Amino acid sequence: MPYGLVFIIGILVLLFFIVKLKTNAFIGLLAATFTIGACSGMQLTKVVSTISEGFGGTVASIGLVIIFGTILGKYLEVTNSTDRMALSIVGAFGESNTTLAMAIAGYIISIPVFSDSAMVVLAPLVLALAAKNKKPRVAVAALGTSLAAGLLSTNVFFPPTPGPLAAAGMLNIDIGQAMLFGGLVAMVRTLFGWGYAKFYLGKKAEDWFTYENQEMIEVAFNINNKEEKTMPSLWGALFPLLLPLVLILFNTFSKMIFGGDSPVVAITAFIGDPTIALVLGCVSAMIIHRKELKQDGILSTLSLGIKESGSIVFIVSAGGALGSVLKASGVGTSLAESIASLPIPTLLIPFLIGATIKMINGSGTTALITAVTICEPMVAALGISPITVFLAACCGASICSHINDSFFWVYSGNLGMDMKTGLKTLSISNIVSTVGALIATFMLGLFL
Template sequence: MELVIVLILAIAFVVLSTSVFKIHPFLALLGAAFITALLSGLPLDSIAKTISGGFGGILGYIGLVIMLGTIIGVILERSGAAITMADAIIRLLGDRFPHLTMSLIGYLVSIPVFCDSGYVILNSLKRSLTKRMNISAVGMSVALATGLYATHTFVPPTPGPIAAAGNLGLTNNLGLVIGVGLFVAAVTALAGLAWASFAAKRYECGEDDEVTQSYQDLKERYGTLPSTAQAFSPILVPIILICFGSVANYPDAPFGEGILKSILAFLGSPLVALTIGLFIAFPLVKTNEQHPSKGEALTAQVTDAIKTAAPILLITGAGGAFGAVLKATGVGPQLGETLSTLGIGLFMPFIVAAALKTAQGSSTVALVTTSALLAPMLGDLGLASEMGRVLTVMAIGAGAMTVSHANDSFFWVVTQFSKMSVSTAYRAQTAATFVQGITGIITVYILSLFLL
């Protein structure tokens, strides 16, 4: 019981330090690792080794994958590939279902691009379509935001879900995480879409009265846009390879035990698949006056990607250090035995992630911290199987979107770019993420009835 109290104190330290005292999550998680190690009585000569081993161990599995995915996202963002993706969806769905069109655009774009960046990129498109179709800007804003948010929290290679999968030992089976994640994200995106349609009839924002930039002007800012195949292939090819690699590694060996399995397993490893995706993305790199050569432009974009990924890598590593300390203390069996009597199963990761998300604002921090916390306890919670781990990632993802409010940067991106008042944003955007999170955990629970 003492170890459980230590764990509660450590979680409280992370929540309070990040949400109240605004300490960077990297320092908060590292501090929690030391606090837990000292209070739980780990030998002093093993504490530093445990923490550094946990930090390096998780980054050794997933660090390069996060970095490669971030570089691909930056290249797609700067090349105008997101606009090309949006064009393709508009051609497919036309003007008949504006909210669905906006949600689907967000759903696809946020797989390689952070939801904050995706909203900024697509905001002008959303505003132009809103004017062209003469519909509610609030509904279109929420549809775009919830579509982006769905894949951001559930589908690799977005860094949060990748880090969570790595913490839970799923690095070599990301294909399964992607497949289940795409399904759960689709259900939560539909829930967000339903709320967007509800909000469209009840709320207004400053954008409703504005004359906005035309869609053509938006496209001209990017110059020559990539083709549809060029825009989608840097992310679709790695996802397809990862899925084939996961299937090749199934115990029943659907591709046999020969050279075909070896090739598919190699190409389908996340590191190799995303490296291939990066090479496919290279031709999309655009030069400009500041960076007149392809090499200079690529270097600048890689540098920007490193700046974006560095905090995520540090948080992921610190989460791994925290998880290693928890594993060393043996708190998992104690807490697992206590929780198993309550019968909450997959609801535990959801509740922990939702508490962290609501308290400190970052979905990525909630995903990384909760997955690191739960990794040593999966066996005691009855979730140690491959599918149990996958559904745990999904439950954490559902919690990590519940809810987006004033301490979340994405909330302010949506609010400011759509010119919603804060009160309207709480009723429209924050409520939408609550609906998405609850829908997400219900979906995960229903899946567990059939898959576990």
């Protein structure tokens, strides 16, 4: 059977499982992986062993990083550290710049906290700020859209968020470099989303927006109902997040500055290893917040973080299994040669793959992992750097949050919007933001 047809059949199997049968992406990826291996002519025993090797190798390389990253996010969430960060950012920018403040708050908070959870936590702040505005319905849309732009940007582009972390690992990209370049493109994406919210949505009349829960925006949902004493200090909120990020980036820069044989690099390579850095971040969160959490809270949050990370590790590892089968079967090489000959910019290939999966499936993580898995064997043939493939795939995975994406309903539900207004604000904003991110990726690709 032609390899191109084998690959198409595999993708159709993937879409059938996750769209038609509505199974977890883990099951869909494994089904597609086995189908591609079997249809390519591999012996079935070889298919199974290759799947096991790819799955196990991915768990070994990034499984612990995903687990500890998720645990750190849970500690910041349950200790109200995210509330403190958001309030501090809004206070620093002032009420006249609340739209930009919400975008930056989303950008920062979504690094350790899942975007869905962060949206739930910060929605009351959006409503409280909107209630002070002369046009509260417009303000809800502008502030909420701006917040979502930040949340969804780092959620897709910035390790140690699981999706980009796994994608960087699959492409053998230094995590520090992924942070630097992914963070830069994520910032551009955030600013494009903020611009759409500020200069387009903010100029609309109030009747342009419709809400299912009218009372929700008539009443000030004051985040200060959470007593100040229940929130940590700004430094206490930020330190557990900043510590691992600084250590990882310091490791990257030390390699550039001192060279591989320096004793400084030997030290930074250990403390700046993503797993060790995130463990230190978790430990610092336990120590700083030990009084409010107490022992029971520390242990229950730890357990909750481990539980939530499980499904992510499975999905990512299934993507690793798919990559192994694509390589072993020869399908990946054949596909790379065919795609490289197409008359389209090579940058668009990982972007279009990611965008297609995202629009159909709704999961940015699944879209990103699938795009990187398919493109990893093509990197040499495409003639672009792995970091450019990474950024382009991230762009595709962030293309549009709509009705098949859980974040869409978290966003619209917590802000009282009906589906039409959710589409006009969040979904269109995503497209505008992604255009900005793709432009930034193209510009960076000229130098990488």
